[in-house]
Amino acid sequence: MSIALKIYSIDKTLYEGEADAITLPGSDGELGVLAIHTPLISNLKHGIIKIRNKDAEKFIEINGGFVEIQPESKVIVLAD
Numbered sequence: 001m002s003i004a005l006k007i008y009s010i011d012k013t014l015y016e017g018e019a020d021a022i023t024l025p026g027s028d029g030e031l032g033v034l035a036i037h038t039p040l041i042s043n044l045k046h047g048i049i050k051i052r053n054k055d056a057e058k059f060i061e062i063n064g065g066f067v068e069i070q071p072e073s074k075v076i077v078l079a080d
Contacts, residue, residue: 001035005051007060007077014060014079015051022075023050024067031067033075040069049077 005022007015022033025047044065051058065079 001073003033003035003037003073003075005075005077007049007062007079009062009079015058019051019053019075021052023048023052024077025049025062026067033069035073037069037073037075039071040067042067044077044079049079 002018002020003022005015005017005019006013024031024033025045027043027045031042044062044067046063047061049060049062051060062079065077068076070076
């Protein structure tokens, strides 16, 4: 099962697609997200978002922001 991930900055969409696993730079430490994660809203600090799929990994640097993990494996990131 995969996660529907959307990452937005102020002026554009940085990523929109599926992921098998996501690692986010949470304000209190790294936050790992897999499918069917508990719903959550959290601050993000400066760091790297790691997006893992079966065949590849993608890295996106952010300066902070917020993440909302929704039911049914949906994740939305609002990044600075």
